Amino acid sequence: MDDELSERARLASKACTTTVFWHARRTPGEALRAVADAADGLGVDEWDTYAEKGAVAQVETRVAELLGKPAAAFFPSGIMAQQAALRVWCDRTGSKRVAIPDLSHLLKHEDDGPRRLHGFEFDHLTEGRVTAKADDLRRLSPGLGAALVELPLRDAGCLLPSWDELAALSEAARELGVPLHADGARIWESQPFWGKDLAEIAALVDSMYVSFYKGLEGLAGAALAGPEDLVAEARTWRRRMGGTLFHLTPYAVSALAGLEQRLPQMGEYAAWARSLAAELTGHGLKVSPDPPHTNTFLVFAEAAAQEVAERKVAFMERELVEPCGGWWESRVPGVAETEVAVHDAALAHDPAQVAAWFAEVALG
The missing domain is CATH 3.90.1150.10 (Aspartate Aminotransferase, domain 1)
Structure with missing residues (x-):
């Protein structure tokens, strides 16, 4: 053009x-007024401080409940949340090799940040507009630090695996001892496809990132859900990467409003x-x-x-x-x-x- x-x-x-x-x-003024109204309607009457307390804590509790995970942490961006999750998994397994779709956001839209910042080495779990299956994971050589599945695969038209395919991939990951992380940027939008509860979906993976500004129309922000110890270590990486802003309350309030108004x-x-x-x-x-x-x-x-x-x-x-x-x-x-x-x-x-x-x- x-x-x-x-x-x-x-x-x-x-x-x-x-x-x-x-x-x-919406103009910025309209969007910000909507956040102010949501804060009043939700009874948010205190600020978070460096991602502690207030609406941030409420979002974390709500996401953990929805996904059936022990804990969740709020992040200012999904890029930061996913890099933190993979860093923790890879540090634990002692391998920087991550199995990932070649159309993944981490490879297509992050300016090589995951490799430059964390030293990840990527193996293609899938290539092109197809979803990952158990055999895709099994064909990779041993020694993976983690595997990532994108639900849905956005650059393939938001393509999803069948429920049986996803369950088989999950089983294969556990048999192989490979932590399975889900890029769930659009997991809220994906849930109707399977007709399963969000917690049942999240149970098939070890950790999951969710976004608040896409289908939920939040201002920005994301959350990482998983085991308590994983989330605690991810919080440390959030601080190291500059993610504990002085106040995250406006983003958290808009996330809470989205979960209440848009999720249904x-x-x-x-x-x-x-x-x-x-x-x-x-x-x-x-x-x-x-x-x-x-x-x-x-x-x-x-x-x-x-x-x-x-x-x-x-x-x-x-x-x-x-x-x-x-x-x-x-x-x-x-x-x-x-x-x-x-x-x-x-x-x-x-x-x-x-x-x-x-x-x-x-x-x-």
Whole structure:
């Protein structure tokens, strides 16, 4: 997208009176006022201090309860939480080798931080848009310090393993004596796929990271849940990495609000996503996974991404509606793709109407 089109897109998006995907727009003032109202509604009347007490402690207790784990620790970011978890597991096992999907966030979006900061050596648990199975772990050479499974695999369209596949992977990890950590950034959104309690899901792994700003619409923040001794050591790494900010209360309050208000809606988000996906395929678009496993999935169109971007800008300027996110060239020549993420904003729209908008923008 050239500079002129980018500026048109920015202005058109700003002028739109409604959006469909991700969360409804809020100004910083609106978001902060919502946090203040949530603090009053939740009865939060004291600040945390360096991640101790107050709303931070409440979030940690709530997450541990939801996931059925002995303890949880609040982190300002998921990057920090996961690196801390893997560092503790690897220090305990005496090996820096970590089995990990090649599409993992740690490899794709962290500027080589895990290797540079902690010296991890990564073995590919899977390659490409597939989920990990027991045999994938068993085929790796002995001596792993830990294994990571991403639930769901976001860069594969939020792909999830079946329940039996996940249970078999868990059993294999325990047979091999390999600590199994879950990147559960979107575990809240994944739970409806299996129809299991969160604690039953988390019981299949030794530790799990969860995010608060994605489906739960928190300001920021994450938590790491697991055994008490693991979490205690991870807290030490949180301090070493600068994660014990003087006050984390605003983030913790927004996390508590998300758990109360958004968590019960995850099934509705996923159902709306499946309805939209069915409508999109009727218009000649491709979706993956089909049907979607969570509220998030990928859409493919036989078109050039630049042409789709031009049509999207023209649509927004005319209709004052932002009907989809950004598009990029896929690995297949002549095919563009985009990601769909369904939250509250989408529920205000008819999936059939959104699919028609989508097709107009994507296919012309």
